[in-house]
Amino acid sequence: MLREPHAEDGPAVSALIAASPPLDANSAYCNLLQCSDFAETCVVAESDGRLVGWISAYRPPSHPDRLFVWQVAVAAEARGQGLGGRMLDALIERPALRAVRELTTTITDANKASWALFGAFARRRGATLTRTLRFDRERHFAGAHDTEWQASIAPLAFARSN
Ligand SMILES: CC(C)(COP(=O)(O)OP(=O)(O)OC[C@H]1O[C@@H](n2cnc3c(N)ncnc32)[C@H](O)[C@@H]1OP(=O)(O)O)[C@@H](O)C(=O)NCCC(=O)NCCS
Structure with missing residues (x-):
């Protein structure tokens, strides 16, 4: 089942992220704010009561x-x-996100699964994925993190069902 999160999901969300390298772990507080103030634009998937x-x-x-x-x-x-x-797909089709015309994200070069995920999303939507530099390893991360490339997927309006 896919749904909006609520604050009580915070600990399970933090645990899932911690178990999903190469994702950066966030503070518990950050995940709580995402699960509450940003619930409208976040998704949790449950299976047999597990997140x-x-x-x-x-x-x-x-x-x-x-x-x-x-x-x-x-x-x-x-x-x-x-x-x-x-x-x-469920996120972009939420009525509350009707006005969204472009999806952006950032991905490191090495994260093939993520490029495949967003590439497939763009293809399903009949949209174009454009790749540009967003956060540079030296300039923005002081050498501590691989460069994050921005993937911009647009236009999204035409293929939407709402
Ligand atoms: C990236 C991630 C979210 C993908 O989730 P998923 O449910 O397995 O993805 P899907 O099954 O929807 O697959 C989407 C596409 O990615 C491809 N894919 C999935 N895992 C892959 C892998 N390890 N290597 C290459 N391609 C992969 C699938 O074949 C599919 O492409 P297709 O539709 O062209 O066949 C998951 O692997 C994950 O949690 N990884 C760790 C955290 C992370 O890196 N998150 C992304 C950064 S934001």
């Missing part, structure tokens, strides 16, 4: 027609079955 999938996202205040996907995590035992893609 097996998570997407955090928000609409950047300067670009409310954009959805920035922060993290996607699928529990190891649930991977490769299309759950990541189904969560992205």
Whole structure:
């Protein structure tokens, strides 16, 4: 079952992220804010009462027609079955996100599963994925993190069912 999160999901969300390298672990407080203040743009997937999938996202205040996907995590035992893609589809089809025209995210070069996930999403939507530099290893991370490339997927309006 896919649904919006609530604050009580916070600990399970934090545990799933911690078990999903290479994702950065966030503070428990950060995940609680995502599960509450940003619930409208986040998704949890449950199976037999267990939280097996998570997407955090928000609409950047300067670009409310954009959805920035922060993290996607699928529990190891649930991977490769299309759950990541189904969560992205369910999110973009929410009536509250009707005005969204572009999905953006950032991905490191090495994360092949993530490129495949967002590439497949773009193809399903008949949209184009454009790759640009977002956060540079040296300039933005002081050498402590691989470069994050921004994937921008647009246009989204035409293929939407709402
Ligand atoms: C990335 C992740 C969310 C994908 O979830 P998933 O439910 O397994 O993805 P899906 O089953 O929907 O697969 C989506 C696409 O990715 C491909 N894919 C899945 N795992 C892959 C892998 N390890 N390597 C290459 N491609 C992969 C699938 O074949 C599919 O492509 P297709 O539709 O062209 O066949 C999951 O692997 C994960 O949680 N990884 C750890 C955390 C992470 O890296 N998150 C992404 C960064 S935000």
